Amino acid sequence: MRAGDVPTRIDGGVGELAVMWGGFPLLGAGAGWLLTAVAGPVAGLPWAPAQGWFELLARLPEPRATIGALALGALAGLVVAGIGTRERLLVEVYADRVRLRHDGREREVSRRAVRVVFVDRRDLVLLGDAEEELARERGDLSAGRLAAAFRAHGWPWADADPHRDAYRRWVDGLPGLPVGADALLRARQRAVDRGRRAEADDLRRELARLGVAVRDEEKRQYWRPTRRADPG
Numbered sequence: 516m517r518a519g520d521v522p523t524r525i526d527g528g529v530g531e532l533a534v535m536w537g538g539f540p541l542l543g544a545g546a547g548w549l550l551t552a553v554a555g556p557v558a559g560l561p562w563a564p565a566q567g568w569f570e571l572l573a574r575l576p577e578p579r580a581t582i583g584a585l586a587l588g589a590l591a592g593l594v595v596a597g598i599g600t601r602e603r604l605l606v607e608v609y610a611d612r613v614r615l616r617h618d619g620r621e622r623e624v625s626r627r628a629v630r631v632v633f634v635d636r637r638d639l640v641l642l643g644d645a646e647e648e649l650a651r652e653r654g655d656l657s658a659g660r661l662a663a664a665f666r667a668h669g670w671p672w673a674d675a676d677p678h679r680d681a682y683r684r685w686v687d688g689l690p691g692l693p694v695g696a697d698a699l700l701r702a703r704q705r706a707v708d709r710g711r712r713a714e715a716d717d718l719r720r721e722l723a724r725l726g727v728a729v730r731d732e733e734k735r736q737y738w739r740p741t742r743r744a745d746p747g
Contacts, residue, residue, distance in 0.1 A: 540592035547588025604654030
C-alpha cells in the first residue's frame with residue numbers, strides 16, 4: 516500500500532455479524548424446542564408428513580429430548596452463521612485498486628482497467644473499457660456507502676447500469692449470439708435453476724471470453740454483447 520493510500524472498507528459491520536452469530540443460533544434453538552413441543556400432537560395425526568420421525572421424537576425421555584433438540588438447533592444455527600460469514604461481501608477501495616472478498620475468495624481489480632462502477636440490484640459491478648464485466652459480486656451492501664467510497668477515491672461511479680437497455684432475454688436457439696455461447700447459456704440456465712451459484716459464476720466467465728455479458732432476474736438470464744472476445 517502506498518503511503519497515504521488509506522482504503523475505505525465496506526462490509527455489513529458488527530451488526531450483521533451479531534445478527535448471524537447471535538440470532539441464527541437462537542432461531543435454531545427455538546425451532547428445536549418447537550419441534551419437541553409439537554412432536555406428540557403431530558405423531559397422532561395420521562395424515563401428517565414424516566410421522567415416523569415425530570413418533571420417534573415423542574417417545575424420547577424428557578428433559579433429554581428437549582435439551583438435545585435445543586443443542587442441535589443451536590448448532591445448526593452456528594453452521595448457518597459460519598456459512599453466512601464466509602459468503603458476506605467485503606470491499607476495500609484504494610485509489611489504484613479495489614479488493615473484493617466474497618465466499619472465501621479474494622481478488623483485486625486495478626483502477627486502470629475499470630471504466631465504470633455501479634450497483635445492479637444487489638450486485639456490485641465493475642466494467643472495463645470494452646464494456647465487459649471485470650467483476651460482479653452479490654451482496655447486501657448499501658449502494659450509498661459503496662458510491663461514497665468509490666467516489667472518494669476518484670473512481671468513475673454510475674447510479675445505474677449504463678448498458679441496461681442493451682440486455683435481451685435469452686431464449687434457447689434465438690440468433691445473435693457468438694458461436695458456442697448458446698450452449699454455455701443452456702448449461703448456465705441449468706445451474707441457475709438448481710441453485711449452483713459457483714457453477715453459474717464459472718460459466719459467466721466463460722461467456723465473458725466470448726464477448727457476452729450476463730445478468731439474472733430471478734431465474735431468467737439476460738445477455739448483451741461486449742466489444743471483447745478472447746479467441747484463446
